[in-house]
Amino acid sequence: MPLSELIYPRNIPMGARTEVPRPSEFGLSDFEDLTIPTPDGESLSAFLIRPSNKQFARNITILMFHGNAGNIGHRIPIARALEGNSGCNVLMLQYRGYGLSTGTPDEKGLTIDAQTGLDYIRQRAGLRGTKILVYGQSLGGAVSIGLVARNQAQGDIAGMILENTFLSIRKLIPSAFPPAKYLAPLCHQIWSSEDVLPLITKAPILFLSGLKDEIVPPTHMKQLYDLCRAEPKIWKELPNGSHNDTVAEPSYFQYIEEFIRNYVE
Template sequence: MPPSRALIYPSHVPANARTDVPRPSQFGITDFEELVIPTNDGEKLSAFYIRGPRGGRNANITVLMFHGNAGNIGHRLPIARMLVNTIGCNVFMLEYRGYGLSTGTPDESGLVLDAQTALDYLRDRAETRAHRLVVYGQSLGGAVSVRLVARNQEAGDIMGLVLENTFLSMRKLIPSVIPPARYLTLLCHQVWPSESVLPNINKVPVLFLSGLQDEIVPPHHMRQLYEICAAPSKIWKPLPGGDHNSSVLEEGYFEAISDFVADCAYNNPAAKEKR
């Protein structure tokens, strides 16, 4: 992987992140599946499907979860467990190519394809094809989520989008993370242009979770995304003490997601049949 790309996709951080992937059972999760999903360009993606309480009121809601640019899906299992316990939904965690146990090398076009592969899997799987879906992305995962929802909102099965501490574009983020690189931003081929894609989302409500102490993505990125969002409804949830990686620990974080999902479910009570 080119050095510049390794800065954007540090899949080797923390140490052993490509080989040491915590499993759901280590966090007391018992009803889950470990999956390997093929992409149409030949990669094999690792994934977890975690079931919520069977027969519960949100048993037909699945959160499709995309993590940030370091670590692996196993490191986010405490978040998935909280989503299951708080909302009673199912959670599908996809591992990007070149991360964790997935094959391949990460890049923008590849991760876009990986996200579509995950959504198509849920749409095709008998258990989930009639589920209402909430797409949830943190940091880089937010950019992945924006691209996915913009492309798939017409189908009617995505009822909500949750974005946490994501950025306007990679080119606008790099100067604040690596100041000497600000002169090289035009050479960055990993664009992730959320600021130009997000306004195209006009059929799916959006929740913005912004850690106001974020030291990686300046909080004004999230605020500008909120301002340009043209969704049918949008919610701004500031997390005053939250930094880039600790926002999930802030009071009200999961309650905000739970309330958002409840509102989306109330306003869109029935999932549309698969096309």
């Protein structure tokens, strides 16, 4: 099996990959179902979710990058909690090759996708001029780190949230996929967050670490925190959080709300 198959799973039938739950299935009504073109000719599906409580809406847009399994439809409950607890807009971007987005995922392509999502916020009426908070889980954390590092000089990224992400794919493979450990040096999908994260100095960062993560060793998150040069940097542990359910741990959204209130808005 090619290493790209391990990093971006392709074992879901094409028909199943197009089954993307919609926000309306989770009780959300103020949303848009978007198709956003990329500079290299792909089409990315996305959901733009607006705060349901207009009275407490903030001038903040969360750009949300998901992990490598499933699609944005499976993360709608997270987006619903984010807009409900924080009063922020949420743009859920779906990488190429996932859900209804066209193309095939790889590091170069996802890098283009992330920039496309950020540029959409910068250009879209109603979002243009809002503070931007980048949020990434697992693979989405690596996507977020690269995006913020490339764009921090423009001054509109007000913060970043990282959950259960890794130092690099090469360092992740020996623990996540032990049979492939000797092939790790040959992996062309690098996502070297440990090298890129120290370049970020102009945006506060919240680290959310599930200490029972069975896929990304929690030591990866701790090392990223230690390498981080941004100020402030905030460390929060979720003691019983595994890779996919850290978001369900008590205090998860409380930590995010505190971060937004104290460092973003």
